[in-house]
Amino acid sequence: MNYAEVAVNSPGAQRRTFCYAVPPDIMVGHAVWVPFGPRLLQGVVIELTEYPSVEDTREVAGLIDPRPILSPPQVELARWISAHYLAPLFDAAALMMPPGFARRVLTFLALVPHPPESTISSLNPRQRALLNLIGRKGKVEVRKVEKALGKKEARVIIEQLVRKRLVKKTYELERVRVGPKTVPYLRLTVEATAAQELARLLKVRGAPKQAELLKLLEAGPIPLTEARKRLGPTAAVAAALRRKGLVTIEQVQVYRDPLAHRTFSPSPAPTLTPAQEAAWREVKAALVRGRSLSPPSTPSPLELPVFLLHGVTGSGKTEIYLRALEQAIAIGKRAIVLVPEIALTPQTITRFASRFPGRVAVLHSKLSAGEQFDEWWRIKEGSFDVVIGSRGAIFAPQPDLGLIVIDEEHEWTYKQHEQSPRYHARDVAIKLAELTGAVVILGSATPDVQSYYRSQRGDYRLLELPERIATGEKKVAVVDLRDELKGGNRSIFSRSLAEGIKQALAAREQVILFLNRRGSATFVQCRDCGYVLRCKRCDVSLTYHSAREDLVCHQCNYRMAMPRICSQCGSKRIKFLGIGTQKVEEEIGHAFPKANLLRWDRDVTRGKYSHEEILDRFLAHEADVLIGTQMIAKGLDLPLVTLVGVINADVSLHLPDFRACERTFQVLSQVAGRAGRGPLAGQVIVQSYTPEHYTIGCAAKHDYISFYEQEISLRRQYQNPPFSRLARLLYTNPNNALCQREAQGMHRVLKEERDSWGMDITLIGPSPAFIPRVRGRYRWQIILRGDDPVRLLGEVPIPQGWVVDIDPVSLL
Numbered sequence: 001m002n003y004a005e006v007a008v009n010s011p012g013a014q015r016r017t018f019c020y021a022v023p024p025d026i027m028v029g030h031a032v033w034v035p036f037g038p039r040l041l042q043g044v045v046i047e048l049t050e051y052p053s054v055e056d057t058r059e060v061a062g063l064i065d066p067r068p069i070l071s072p073p074q075v076e077l078a079r080w081i082s083a084h085y086l087a088p089l090f091d092a093a094a095l096m097m098p099p100g101f102a103r104r105v106l107t108f109l110a111l112v113p114h115p116p117e118s119t120i121s122s123l124n125p126r127q128r129a130l131l132n133l134i135g136r137k138g139k140v141e142v143r144k145v146e147k148a149l150g151k152k153e154a155r156v157i158i159e160q161l162v163r164k165r166l167v168k169k170t171y172e173l174e175r176v177r178v179g180p181k182t183v184p185y186l187r188l189t190v191e192a193t194a195a196q197e198l199a200r201l202l203k204v205r206g207a208p209k210q211a212e213l214l215k216l217l218e219a220g221p222i223p224l225t226e227a228r229k230r231l232g233p234t235a236a237v238a239a240a241l242r243r244k245g246l247v248t249i250e251q252v253q254v255y256r257d258p259l260a261h262r263t264f265s266p267s268p269a270p271t272l273t274p275a276q277e278a279a280w281r282e283v284k285a286a287l288v289r290g291r292s293l294s295p296p297s298t299p300s301p302l303e304l305p306v307f308l309l310h311g312v313t314g315s316g317k318t319e320i321y322l323r324a325l326e327q328a329i330a331i332g333k334r335a336i337v338l339v340p341e342i343a344l345t346p347q348t349i350t351r352f353a354s355r356f357p358g359r360v361a362v363l364h365s366k367l368s369a370g371e372q373f374d375e376w377w378r379i380k381e382g383s384f385d386v387v388i389g390s391r392g393a394i395f396a397p398q399p400d401l402g403l404i405v406i407d408e409e410h411e412w413t414y415k416q417h418e419q420s421p422r423y424h425a426r427d428v429a430i431k432l433a434e435l436t437g438a439v440v441i442l443g444s445a446t447p448d449v450q451s452y453y454r455s456q457r458g459d460y461r462l463l464e465l466p467e468r469i470a471t472g473e474k475k476v477a478v479v480d481l482r483d484e485l486k487g488g489n490r491s492i493f494s495r496s497l498a499e500g501i502k503q504a505l506a507a508r509e510q511v512i513l514f515l516n517r518r519g520s521a522t523f524v525q526c527r528d529c530g531y532v533l534r535c536k537r538c539d540v541s542l543t544y545h546s547a548r549e550d551l552v553c554h555q556c557n558y559r560m561a562m563p564r565i566c567s568q569c570g571s572k573r574i575k576f577l578g579i580g581t582q583k584v585e586e587e588i589g590h591a592f593p594k595a596n597l598l599r600w601d602r603d604v605t606r607g608k609y610s611h612e613e614i615l616d617r618f619l620a621h622e623a624d625v626l627i628g629t630q631m632i633a634k635g636l637d638l639p640l641v642t643l644v645g646v647i648n649a650d651v652s653l654h655l656p657d658f659r660a661c662e663r664t665f666q667v668l669s670q671v672a673g674r675a676g677r678g679p680l681a682g683q684v685i686v687q688s689y690t691p692e693h694y695t696i697g698c699a700a701k702h703d704y705i706s707f708y709e710q711e712i713s714l715r716r717q718y719q720n721p722p723f724s725r726l727a728r729l730l731y732t733n734p735n736n737a738l739c740q741r742e743a744q745g746m747h748r749v750l751k752e753e754r755d756s757w758g759m760d761i762t763l764i765g766p767s768p769a770f771i772p773r774v775r776g777r778y779r780w781q782i783i784l785r786g787d788d789p790v791r792l793l794g795e796v797p798i799p800q801g802w803v804v805d806i807d808p809v810s811l812l
Contacts, residue, residue, distance in 0.1 A: 364389045
């Protein structure tokens with residue numbers, strides 16, 4: 001008998017595995033059904049052993065799929081993610097499973113047969129109502145009972161009925177949400193030559209529709225819907241031909257191709273500049289060395305390095321990626337390319353699919369569940385040379401992986417912060433490369449401070465592209481908004497920006513206006529009593545959106561109509577304060593009424609192809625001015641844009657987060673890089689109330705090195721990353737006092753454990769989070785800072801309700 005350590009799909013399993021007896025054909029990576037208490041759950045085989053780790057073992061109930069669902073490197077990656085981010089092991093493995101594979105266990109209530117009548121008669125009205133409901137329905141899901149009665153009351157009533165042996169709990173897996181798609185096809189059962197003769201006879205005998213259908217099928221099988229489209233109603237006709245044994249209807253699997261609506265023209269490779277050539281030589285040498293290494297040997301950093309490609313905007317980083325991919329394919333390898341925003345995906349796909357037509361897959365959250373499912377399985381089958389997508393694409397089952405590219409590697413969107421595992425795609429990519437022998441290229445015009453620090457320390461190989469390729473001259477000007485106010489200009493556009501827009505429009509050129517804030521007014525205030533309209537569920541002000549004339553909470557999406565009078569004092573003097581992208585759109589429309597405008601922010605990109613449609617319209621010059629948030633700041637190649645205006649550079653600069661300056665520098669540098677990417681000269685105008693700040697000055701000069709030197713000095717002084725690691729513990733509860741007590745209790749436990757082990761860990765807090773209440777739940781946090789906060793957290797049992805974020809990208 002063999003034994004396996006299995007990661008089980010149960011909230012109680014956490015980071016441990018469970019030992020089961022298995023038949024000899026079970027392999028590491030197999031998905032299996034396992035008995036777990038009274039339930040049958042999904043599991044993944046993590047390790048095979050000759051001896052059990054516990055005395056009493058149960059047997060695996062069966063295989064879910066005869067093929068291993070995870071490869072050995074993926075299993076090791078799951079173990080690393082679980083240990084590194086303190087995440088449940090099955091959740092880590094589920095990142096690499098096919099879409100829709102991981103299924104939750106649903107708990108149902110059913111009646112116990114033949115209950116004693118005396119017991120039923122003793123029930124109170126609430127208990128009797130639930131019992132009657134279960135009797136009518138046959139079974140009722142516990143989650144629906146909790147939703148109807150509230151969790152606390154539902155649990156009390158259910159447990160009472162269970163104890164009285166009137167009700168029993170049963171368990172079922174939720175239904176499969178997605179699978180292969182099949183459509184009915186019509187196919188001839190006779191040879192085409194015979195079909196021709198039969199069609200002639202049918203026409204003579206007064207069955208012209210049957211003759212037409214036979215003639216249509218001579219070219220090969222077609223979907224039933226296609227036959228209906230070309231010949232009209234065909235069900236009766238097809239049925240008649242089936243009875244005669246001339247055609248058959250069979251279900252054929254079809255692929256839901258997310259790129260079916262697009263065409264790509266092949267593009268030749270351009271000549272490299274000397275800087276590109278030097279960078280490319282190093283990447284090529286690493287790829288060739290990687291081929292010569294025989295698995296399962298573990299390559300050293302010098303053999304297969306992580307490259308940090310630091311190139312200014314427009315310097316040709318993408319061409320290095322494309323050359324690297326060509327080389328990887330030439331040696332029998334494949335690649336994964338990550339982009340930080342879905343907004344970037346269309347243009348990235350165009351560049352790669354034009355060079356590698358028919359060999360590019362795409363994975364991101366805007367795809368339908370069916371498209372994700374089909375792409376995942378086709379990738380696993382080896383149908384594509386390159387996979388392009390946002391952070392989750394790093395888990396694509398790309399066989400023969402030889403290259404991983406992370407474009408705009410500094411972007412915080414590579415960090416998953418909404419649910420566990422809270423991984424960073426860059427760190428996962430580097431670990432995956434270590435396990436598979438792949439080469440990693442991290443590309444950015446404004447590298448993450450930690451990445452650049454690692455390149456200076458020798459952990460990464462630094463490659464530099466210091467100059468733009470054959471583009472127009474670019475000038476950057478910083479405007480002091482304080483001087484504009486002193487000069488009597490109360491417009492959101494400085495005089496120089498307004499003049500620049502006027503000149504660009506007159507020359508039939510394009511303009512980008514950037515403001516990293518949505519809406520029309522960031523808050524609404526009564527001018528008489530000072531009351532600010534706030535969200536009922538979150539401790540944040542409501543933002544006015546003029547498009548729908550409503551107030552919106554940007555945390556929970558709560559909406560309310562714009563009131564005409566103040567709810568506190570009855571005054572009608574309500575003032576809109578602050579600006580967002582909608583307000584910029586309105587103001588530019590008033591100032592330049594003949595200009596065609598487009599806005600690109602989250603409010604207008606709800607649809608599946610919204611990003612692509614906006615980009616295509618702007619590239620086709622259907623609009624003169626594009627107004628947007630950070631979506632427009634990254635990696636887009638817009639050759640007719642000659643002016644970029646930053647409405648307010650200070651929006652994120654003064655937030656209470658140690659990365660605020662870095663974020664501001666990066667976004668300003670990136671958005672400035674959209675100007676002058678074609679042959680025309682470009683101009684960037686940055687408006688700020690603090691132009692003397694080193695972040696604004698360095699961004700205006702595109703001087704990354706000066707910014708890095710000042711920023712790393714501050715990080716060293718305050719012992720912030722990369723000179724330490726951080727962990728954030730967040731607790732939420734509808735009761736603020738209870739939330740505070742829980743946070744204080746956790747702080748005491750952490751402090752005692754830290755002191756007993758003598759760990760050099762600083763505990764910051766507990767304190768209310770930056771936004772102290774979201775969706776009706778109060779939020780308290782504790783920050784751990786030190787060499788290894790994970791070690792301390794590994795020694796402390798973390799109670800349910802706490803969120804643990806290792807290496808958070810923001811403390812807000």
